[in-house]
Amino acid sequence: MSPESPLRIYSRSRSDEVLTKLKKAMEAIEKDIQDNDGLYPFNKGKLSLAEVCRRASIHKITLQGEKHNTTTKVVVKEWLQNLNRSVVIGVKTVRKRVTASADEWRDRYFEIARKYNEMYAINIVSMQSELDKARSRIADLESENIALRVKLSVRGVSLIAGGESKKDIS
Structure with missing residues (x-):
C-alpha cells in the first residue's frame, strides 16, 4: 500500500469538514424546530436542501460534486423528507x-399580571397595618418620653456616671 499524496489527504479533510458542518447544521435545525413547537423559525418556515446548506455555511453546489452527489446529498434529502413530515408547513397553517x-x-402574561396585582394588594394592606401599628407605637413612646422629661425637669437634673447618680447643682 502506497502512502497517500498530500493532495488526496487535503481533499479528504475538506470532505470531512463538509460532513461535519452539515451534521452540526442538521442538529441545530432539529433543535430550532423542537424549541419552536414544530415550526422552523427561519426562511419563512420553509426547509429545503438549500436552507440546510445555508445553515451549514457551505454552497449548495458543493453537494452536486461527484463525492457528495450520491452519498451526502441523498442522506440530507432523506433527513429532510423525514423532518418535513413532522414540521408544520404552509403559510396559513404556520400563521394559525x-x-x-x-x-x-x-x-399566561395576563394571568401572571393578575396574580401579581393580587399579591401586591395583599402586601399593601399588610404593610399599611404594620405602618399603623408602628405609628401608634411611636405616638405612645413620644408621650412616654414627654412624661419622663416632665418628671426630670420637676425633680432637677441628675447625671448618671459609672452606675451612680450624682446631682448637678446649677
Whole structure:
C-alpha cells in the first residue's frame, strides 16, 4: 500500500469538514424546530436542501460534486423528507399555529399580571397595618418620653456616671 499524496489527504479533510458542518447544521435545525413547537423559525418556515446548506455555511453546489452527489446529498434529502413530515408547513397553517401560540403566551402574561396585582394588594394592606401599628407605637413612646422629661425637669437634673447618680447643682 502506497502512502497517500498530500493532495488526496487535503481533499479528504475538506470532505470531512463538509460532513461535519452539515451534521452540526442538521442538529441545530432539529433543535430550532423542537424549541419552536414544530415550526422552523427561519426562511419563512420553509426547509429545503438549500436552507440546510445555508445553515451549514457551505454552497449548495458543493453537494452536486461527484463525492457528495450520491452519498451526502441523498442522506440530507432523506433527513429532510423525514423532518418535513413532522414540521408544520404552509403559510396559513404556520400563521394559525403562531397566532395560537401568541394567544397562549398573552393569556399566561395576563394571568401572571393578575396574580401579581393580587399579591401586591395583599402586601399593601399588610404593610399599611404594620405602618399603623408602628405609628401608634411611636405616638405612645413620644408621650412616654414627654412624661419622663416632665418628671426630670420637676425633680432637677441628675447625671448618671459609672452606675451612680450624682446631682448637678446649677
